[in-house]
Amino acid sequence: MVFANLASEIHMPAVSKKSKIPSVWTTEELQELLHAVDRSSPIGKRDYAMILMACILGLRVSDIKNLRFGNFDWSNKKISMIQHKTHKPLSLPIPDAVGWAVIDYIKNGRPKYYDTDVVFIKHMPPFDPLSDNDHLVNRIICHMRKAGIRRDKDRHSGFHSLRHCAGSMLLEMETPLPVITSIMGHSDTDVTGIYLKTDLKKLSECVLAPPVNAYG
Incomplete structure (x- = not known):
């Protein structure tokens, strides 16, 4: 059957059906934050940085x-690092x-403290x-309160939700999935596939129109 043959050719990212749709901020909310x-x-x-x-x-x-x-190459406007989670190198341009x-x-x-070359440090x-162990969720919540942004119990409010925004915006700009995978530092495109859940318009474009007389 035609549909069966098409389905066998489609690669399905290994994303669990139980995976929650990533929390994504609207452009207006990001500006307010x-x-x-x-x-x-x-x-x-x-x-802010x-x-x-x-x-x-x-x-x-x-x-x-x-x-x-040392991770910042200001002359070439690039940032390079070994990712903490994947231990893989990542290099990105600095907007x-x-x-x-x-x-x-x-x-x-930044406090004038010279015993560490870590850029972002405590201010006490x-x-x-x-x-x-500090994922800095409270810092985001603090700024959300100042901005008057409602924090729902089912909505993520930490830095990871902001990271999802980057992935979703790249998808909206029709960036190829392998490129998004590289930018986000994912291990493979299947991991990046979860961002597809955030873009219903792109999902709708994936629906195949049935062939003429398919049910005849």
Whole structure:
């Protein structure tokens, strides 16, 4: 049968049916969140730069927290690292908005502490690097409250939800899935496949029109 033959040729990403649709922010919500961050304060400068790295570059919070000065190649506007989760190398261009936010934090917000070359650190003595166990959810919730963004119990509110925004926006821009996989630092395209659940328009385009007289 025609449908059976077509179905056998379609690769199905290994995504569990129980996998939840990733929480995705609207453009308006992201703008409201960013506008709510007090960029005149040192901690605000830090949070703003970290949020941009999550929602624009799609970096995991673990990778953001582990960034060191040596990961930034300012001359070529690139950032390179070994990912904390996958232990695989990742290199991405630094958009101007992200670059200037990081520079502003380093020059005007980061405590003058020289015992560590970790970029994003705590702002209370002894100014240690951010804890591996701290996913900084409370920082996002704090800015959500200031922005008046409702936090539903079924909605993710951490940095990982901002990372999902980067993946979804790339999908909306019709970026090929293998490219999204590379940018997001996923192990393979099947992992990236979960982002397809966030774009109903793209899903609808995948529906095949039945051949004429298919049921005849």
